[in-house]
Amino acid sequence: MSKTIDIIVEKIKIPSNGYTAINLQGEIERMIKSKGLIDGIAKLYARDKCCLVVLTEYEPGLMHDLEDALEKIEEEKRCLVAEALYGKNASIPVRDGETCQGIFKHPILVDISREPGDKEVVIVLEGIFSRD
Amino acid sequence: MKYYDLTNILYEVITEAKIEYGVIEAHAVGATPALILARKDILDVLDQFIKEYIPVTGWRHGNAYAHLRSTLLGTHQIIPVIDGAPDLDGLRLYFLETRPVHNHRRKVLFFVHGKRVF
Numbered sequence: 001m002s003k004t005i006d007i008i009v010e011k012i013k014i015p016s017n018g019y020t021a022i023n024l025q026g027e028i029e030r031m032i033k034s035k036g037l038i039d040g041i042a043k044l045y046a047r048d049k050c051c052l053v054v055l056t057e058y059e060p061g062l063m064h065d066l067e068d069a070l071e072k073i074e075e076e077k078r079c080l081v082a083e084a085l086y087g088k089n090a091s092i093p094v095r096d097g098e099t100c101q102g103i104f105k106h107p108i109l110v111d112i113s114r115e116p117g118d119k120e121v122v123i124v125l126e127g128i129f130s131r132d
Numbered sequence: 133m134k135y136y137d138l139t140n141i142l143y144e145v146i147t148e149a150k151i152e153y154g155v156i157e158a159h160a161v162g163a164t165p166a167l168i169l170a171r172k173d174i175l176d177v178l179d180q181f182i183k184e185y186i187p188v189t190g191w192r193h194g195n196a197y198a199h200l201r202s203t204l205l206g207t208h209q210i211i212p213v214i215d216g217a218p219d220l221d222g223l224r225l226y227f228l229e230t231r232p233v234h235n236h237r238r239k240v241l242f243f244v245h246g247k248r249v250f
Contacts, residue, residue: 054203055202065191065192100241101159
């Protein structure tokens with residue numbers, strides 16, 4: 001088995017009802033395993049309007065709290081202000097083939113578009129890969 | 133909130149990695165701290181804004197305020213490395229402890245990539 005430094009960029013589609021928070025930790029873990037990333041960084045970016053990617057604990061109460069915090073923003077401008085404040089991307093360190101951002105902190109796709117459909121997330125894996 | 137200045141560590145990590153041009157990424161492990169790039173003289177203003185937007189009480193989750201502050205501010209920073217030093221232009225890298233803790237060991241991971249000095 002050889003090791004190489006590489007970068008992989010993929011787009012995935014996440015089904016959404018248009019107003020929800022979706023945990024992407026499983027997607028990231030599956031991709032890290034399938035692509036063979038050993039040490040490096042996994043990056044995520046939400047391409048669609050009114051979609052955020054945040055790093056936090058995926059717990060129902062906390063998701064409601066996040067919703068409350070977002071609702072403090074004036075409704076008319078909520079999407080744009082939320083994107084600017086909370087961000088549309090996340091970066092996660094990977095060591096020995098595992099994410100190591102902390103046990104409870106997961107990448108969450110927050111969709112406040114109120115437009116159901118597939119939402120596109122770009123995932124970039126960069127670092128040292130194992131090659132069979 | 134407590135602010136820990138990590139700027140000197142940033143310089144040390146770059147020097148140790150012997151990188152002349154590239155980028156350094158800093159990641160705070162955990163779901164309640166934050167990492168920010170800021171000028172020292174705006175910390176009071178930032179502190180006030182965060183405390184007003186995300187107060188300590190009034191949430192469902194136990195320590196929601198710490199999670200939300202961490203989520204809002206972010207837990208990683210990307211800084212260009214030019215001529216073997218972080219290109220900060222007066223900014224400093226701060227680790228924010230968003231909740232009261234005592235004798236708690238925190239972990240920050242640094243990734244440096246770029247052209248090495250030979």
